[in-house]
Amino acid sequence: MTLDTSPLTDRIDHRALRAFRRTLPSAVRPKLASVVLPFVFLAFPVVFLAMVLKGVGFDRVIGDFSSSSVMFLVPVIAMPIIAIALLVRALRSRNGVRQFRIDGFARANSFSYVPWSKGPQLPGMIFSRQGQSSAYSTDVVSREGEPPVTIANHTLVVGSGKNRTVHRWGYVAIRLTSPLPNIVLDAQKNNEWGRPALPVALSAGQRLSLEGDFDRHFALYCPSGYEADALYLFTPDVMAKFIDNAAAFDIEIVDDYLFLYAQRELSTLDPDLWKQLLSVVEILSQRVRQWERWRDERLDAEVAGWTGGVVPNSARREGVAPQGRRLDRRAEWWWVIGGILAVIGFYNLFKDIL
Structure with missing residues (x-):
């Protein structure tokens, strides 16, 4: 698609800017x-x-x-x-200059723009966390069509006072035509000290190794028992597209969404970043259309039990069986181990001094 990024950099009509500022919510202004x-x-x-x-x-x-x-x-x-x-x-x-420019960019390219949105109610791992006190998205740029796409920045606050922690992410949300198993691609490029940048820790027993050099770029996690389904979805051509175009992002497929995550703002005033993001969206959108044919055979097995082993096309169910809807998470113990080692170290230090 031809992208018009001129509103992100052109001179501003200050009369239009003043009128636009009056429409901004108090959360932004x-x-x-x-x-x-x-x-x-x-x-x-x-x-x-x-x-x-x-x-x-x-x-x-x-x-x-x-x-x-x-x-x-x-x-x-x-x-x-x-x-x-x-x-x-x-x-x-x-x-309001930032919001004015992104709004102009959205309108010039037939997108919609929302400067601030509470929540939102999305199923991805970055949108909720235990103990959160608030969550909101900013600079939300959306496009209806095939498929619907949203690009925005997300802020999630956990706790309050001295225990307050702020988590910030940029995300791309691509709406799929049907639900798929919960699959996560942990990008190896953004890991630090071998620790994933993901906001949750996933059970290592769910990791699936794929052919070629895919594992050098992504660690793929799928629910137990869905290994064959993951191999069906991530054919060599799909894997190649993810490596070539999305290796800098952590990726999650959950329910009927495909999310790209980054620990930086993605809805910005940078024309080059917008070109990169929308190019990735177009390429991935073309590839994931072949996933429309996937069906969870576990749901068909339930229907077969009711119909004597025959599952007519009219009786096939869309969706994912309960065991495939969410990955298992594990508790992170690295900070506990680090605290114990620190206590032991201080004890030995004071013991030597005394």
């Missing part, structure tokens, strides 16, 4: 008061210091300065500098 008040609070120490210096006399204060006085004033001076940096960042986030 908070009220000005919520931005300015923290700045005023952090800038107060400077005002207070200026009043003190004026009252006491600047020359006298400078003459009486000691090193301890200087150290005392460092945080007082640093706070307004931090405040100014935060204010500039907040004002830039409120100007």
